[in-house]
Amino acid sequence: MENKITIVNQKQEEEDVELVTYLNTKDNKNQYIVYTRNEKQPNGDIVIYISKLIEENKIKKIVEIKDEEEWKNVQTLLKEIANA
Numbered sequence: 001m002e003n004k005i006t007i008v009n010q011k012q013e014e015e016d017v018e019l020v021t022y023l024n025t026k027d028n029k030n031q032y033i034v035y036t037r038n039e040k041q042p043n044g045d046i047v048i049y050i051s052k053l054i055e056e057n058k059i060k061k062i063v064e065i066k067d068e069e070e071w072k073n074v075q076t077l078l079k080e081i082a083n084a
Contacts, residue, residue, distance in 0.1 A: 007033070008061040020048060023077045032074055033062060050074060 003019040020034040031053045039047040051062035052070075065071050 005035070007035070008059055010062065010064060017049075021081070022053070023050075023074065023081075025073065025077070030070075032065075032077070034078075050078075 004016050005019045006014050006016050009015045015037075017035040017037055020036060023032040023034065024030070032050055033053045034048060034050050036046055036048050041047060050065065052065050054061050054063055065074060
């Protein structure tokens with residue numbers, strides 16, 4: 001995977017990460033980003049992050065998904081991709 005992008009993290013710092021994919025809700029109201037910093041877990045798996053993607057002043061920023069219902073919707077989107 002070599003699809004580097006720059007995001008503004010929750011500390012308001014620019015960070016280069018590797019894009020896995022974007023997810024859009026069916027109504028196109030929300031967009032999410034699946035990305036990695038290529039960190040490895042002790043078992044060797046790569047850590048994957050999912051965040052809500054918002055745009056402020058033409059700068060894309062990530063926001064933590066805090067709402068349980070929203071998180072369930074994101075999980076559904078991921079399952080649809082996995083089953084496609």
